[in-house]
Amino acid sequence: MNRPSTGLHIPTSLRIFAWLSFIAETTIIATGGAVRLTGSGLGCPTWPTCTPGSLVPTEELSYHSLIEFGNRLMTGVVGIIALVVVLLVWRLRRERRDLWVLSLVVIGGIVAQAIVGGITVWTGLNPFIVGFHYVSSLVLVCITAAFLARLDAVPGPRELAVPRWYAILTHVTTLVMAVSIAFGVLTTGAGPHSGDSEAGRNGFEAEILEHIHAWPGYLLLALTVVLAVVAGIRKLPTLKWTLVLLAAELVQVGVGLYQARNGLPVLAVGIHMVLAALTAAALTLVVLHLKRPVAQGAAESERAEAVSAA
Template sequence: MNRVTAWLPDRIDRRVRVVAWLSFLAQTIIIATGGAVRLTGSGLGCPTWPLCTEGSLVTTPEMGIHGMIEFGNRLMTGVVGIVAVLVVLSIWRIRRERRDLWTLAVVVVLGIVAQAIVGGITVWTGLNPFIVGFHYVASLVLVCVTAAYLVRLDAVPGPRELAVPSWYAGLTHATTAVLAVSIVFGVLTTASGPHSGDADAGRTGYNAELLEHVHAWPGYALFVLTLVLLVGASRLRLPVRRWVVVLLLVEVVQIAVGLYQARNGLPPLAVGVHMVLAALTAATMTVLVLKLKRPTATAAPAGDAAVAASAR
C-alpha cells in the first residue's frame, strides 16, 4: 500500500491533467451514447436493471441491435466511473492542500453513482419522459463539474476577487440563467417530441411544436446577451474575452444545428449533435463564470509558490 501511495502524484503533474481531461471527455461522450440509445429507439434494449435481461447481465443475441446499443451505454457508465476514481486517486496526496479539487472530484464520483441509479429508475418506469429528461440534465451538470475541475487545476488556491466590473459579472450570471432556461425547455421539447427511446414509451403530452418556439426564445436571448458580453469584454480588455468568443462560436453552431433539425423533421443525428452541443455550451459558460475571478493580492504570492512547486 505504501508503494502504491508513493506512486501517486504529490503535485499537479501530467498524470493529473491527463485523467482530468479523460474525465471531461468521458462525461461528454456518455451524453452522446445516451442520446444514441434514445434516438435509435433502444431505451428498453435492456428491459431490466441492473441486469440486461432477467437472466443475463449482458445483452443477448435475441435483444438485437437495440440491446447492443443500450448495453454499450451501460458499459460507458463503467468507463466513466473508472476514470472518475482515477481522478480521485490522482489528487489523493494533495487533497488537503487542494480541497477545491478534492471536492469536485468527489462530487463527480457521487454523481455517477446517482446517475446509475436514476438510469435504473428510467428503465423501471418504462422511460418516463420527465425522468429521462432529468437523467440528461444531471449528465450535463457533471460535464460542467469536470470542466470546472480543469479550470481549477491551474487556479491559485485561496481567496479570490472579481477580475471584471461588478455589472459585467452580474450580466454574465444573468446570461447563465438564460442558458439554463433554454436547456430546460429544450429537454421538455425533446420529451414531447417523436424521439421517446421506445415505441411504447410515454410522452409528456405537451405541444412539441409550441415548445420548439418557446425553447428558441431564450436561445436567441442567450446569443444577444453573449454579443453584449463580447462587446463589453473587448472594449474594456477584460481577461475573459477569449472565453466569451468561444462561447459565442459554440452558440452559433448550436443555433445552426437547431434550425436545421427543426426544418428537416428532427433527424436523429442532428438531435444528438444538438444534445452534445448543449452540454459543451454549458461547460464553456462554466469556464467563463469561473474566469470572472482572480486570486487576491495576498493569495497570489503563496499561489505562485504553489504553482512553481507543481512545475518542479
C-alpha cells in the first residue's frame, strides 16, 4: 500500500528512531514486569542510587538487584531514544506541529515515569503507585504508536471518515478497554505478584476481581467484533486496525484464561501485561483512523460524483 503524500519529506532516521521508541516503550513494560514477577522490586532499595552508597548494585546484593538495576538502565535507553526523536523533529516543528507535540509529550512522560519509579521504591512498592506506574507506561506505548501513525498523515483540518454512530461506538469501546485495564491493575495489586515479599497488597479479593476484570474484557471483544464487521461491510478506513485489534484481544483472552486457571504463572502474567499495552496501542490506531484530511475527503466525494454521473 502506498503511503499518502504529506508534502513534506520525513527523514528515514526519524522513522527508525520512532520505531525504536515504540519498541523501547514496549520493552520497558516487559522489563518492569520481570522486576515485579521475580520479586525484585526492592532489589535496589533506594532511588536514584541503587544503595545509599552506590549508584550500581554491590557484590553483597542478590540477582534481584541486577534485575531492578537493569530496568533502571532501560529507562535511560528509552529516554535517550526519545530525546533523539525530539531533536530529529526539531526541524519539522513548524510544518508538523502534531509530531513536535507528541515527541515532547513522550520525553516529558519518561521524566515523569522516572520520578514515579522513585516514589514506588520510597513507598515500599505501594500497589496503587505500582499500578499507576504500569498504566503510565501503557499510555506512552499508545503515544509512540500514535506518533508512528502520524508520520505519514496529511497535516491540517480533519473530518470524520466513518458514520458518526460508528465513531461514538469506537469511543465507547475505548472506555470499556480503560475499565478492563483498570480492573486488571487492581486484580494484579491484590494477587501474589507484589514485587517483593514484604510489599503490601491493595486489600481487595483477587478471585472476585478476576471475574470483574473479565466482564469488560468480553464486552470489549464483542464491541470489537461489531466494529470489524461494520468496517468490512462498509469498507471503512478502520478495517485494518480493527482486525489487528481483534486478533490481539483474542490472544489476550486466551492468555488471561490460561493464567487464571494455572495459578498465575509468571511468564503468562508478563505476556498478559505486554499484550495489554499492544492491544491499547492497536485501539489507538483505530481511533486515529476515524478521521481523514478534509482535502482527501473532498477529493473522494468528487470522484464518487464523477462515477455517478458517468
